[in-house]
Amino acid sequence: MGDPWVATTKTNMDCIFCKIIAGESSAQILYRDDLVTAFRDTHPIAPSHILIVTNRHIDSVNELQPEDESLVGHMVMVAKHLAAQQGIAESGYRLIVNTGAHGGQTVFHIHLHLIGGRLARVVVPVPAW
Ligand code: 5GP
Ligand code: ZN
Numbered sequence: 001m002g003d004p005w006v007a008t009t010k011t012n013m014d015c016i017f018c019k020i021i022a023g024e025s026s027a028q029i030l031y032r033d034d035l036v037t038a039f040r041d042t043h044p045i046a047p048s049h050i051l052i053v054t055n056r057h058i059d060s061v062n063e064l065q066p067e068d069e070s071l072v073g074h075m076v077m078v079a080k081h082l083a084a085q086q087g088i089a090e091s092g093y094r095l096i097v098n099t100g101a102h103g104g105q106t107v108f109h110i111h112l113h114l115i116g117g118r119l120a121r122v123v124v125p126v127p128a129w
Pocket of ligand 2: 015016017018019056058108109
């Protein structure tokens with residue numbers, strides 16, 4: 001058995017983020033509204049590492065529908081709000097949405113990582129041309 005936080009489940013029933021949203025699993029919740037919930041990542045890779053999660057279970061970006069466009073925009077606006085609240089707006093931060101196996105997604109409930117509080121490593125090399 002792997003570590004319990006490496007959830008790869010695709011169903012609502014045993015989705016760890018659905019459990020957190022429902023209050024059945026604990027998390028350090030920083031923000032909540034009708035559409036999204038934001039809580040601290042249990043394995044932060046930077047001083048500030050927050051997950052902005054849709055309240056409705058959506059597996060990944062691949063399952064987004066045209067009507068979800070404003071929801072995705074809202075996730076980014078909540079990230080902006082939280083970055084300011086955490087005091088990292090000026091120093092900067094990363095917003096990441098991992099998608100599928102090659103994207104490194106481990107929890108199949110769509111979420112936006114807000115990562116800041118330290119200088120990020122450049123992961124996309126500048127093209128030579
Ligand atoms: P992914 O790899 O899918 O983009 O990101 C999943 C993130 O969720 C990981 O950074 C992981 O540390 C975090 N995570 C997994 N399980 C839990 C949990 O039960 N509680 C919280 N707060 N974070 C979790
Ligand atoms: Zn879920």
